[in-house]
């Protein structure tokens with residue numbers, strides 16, 4: 001199930017388990033007790049690292065960030081990072097909340113002068129990124145916090161609504177939340193918006209994607225899939241002092257919004 005090596009030395013097939021159905025056991029085994037020295041067992045075996053290139057996470061970690069298939073993993077990561085790059089200033093400071101196994105970070109890595117902090121509560125992805133990006137640790141940092149999520153970290157002890165991002169006030173040019181608010185309950189979403197406002201420079205921006213088709217009401221669903229009505233999301237952003245300045249468009253089924261902290 002968790003990509004253990006088969007007779008051929010390759011990970012055995014991993015069932016396409018929707019992240020939402022992963023159990024505590026599935027999300028927590030192995031990595032917790034594993035030495036960082038063996039984390040490269042979770043590299044994609046068919047495409048080993050090349051000179052000055054990043055390893056590719058194997059299908060287990062890709063699945064945990066919702067797309068196990070390689071073409072989709074790269075296509076979505078590329079589309080997101082190109083979209084974000086369109087709005088970046090020079091030498092930007094970027095924060096990626098719910099960064100997973102670096103689907104976007106590996107593209108941001110190509111932009112010289114960009115510095116990056118990825119944050120996630122799913123320890124396996126963060127530990128893998130810390131190791132994979134270790135040669136570039138001067139620009140790329142990955143932070144795990146033991147936040148509680150029934151889907152991604154059921155044993156976590158920190159309430160997302162209490163989490164203080166490990167960033168100073170007004171140090172960030174761009175915060176990215178790619179398919180994060182699609183998993184956050186309203187108090188957590190509001191708290192994250194307030195934190196994003198705090199860490200963003202005046203005039204700085206954030207790009208957040210949501211599902212915006214609630215069956216009824218304005219904020220519905222569970223951690224597997226949250227839907228927020230577009231108007232209500234705009235109100236939440238305005239309440240937090242990060243008003244929406246552009247509805248960018250639909251990216252792989254989610255609506256992306258550009259928020260800006262007033263200068």
Ligand SMILES: C[S@@+](CC[C@H](N)C(=O)[O-])C[C@H]1O[C@@H](n2cnc3c(N)ncnc32)[C@H](O)[C@@H]1O
Pocket residue numbers: 064065066097098099100101102103104119120121122125147149152160177178179180183184188
């Ligand atoms: C659908 S995945 C998207 C991952 C990544 N943004 C990408 O596009 O590949 C959602 C990610 O959000 C993380 N996550 C869920 N709840 C979170 C929270 N409250 N704070 C930070 N990360 C969270 C999960 O662990 C998971 O890595």
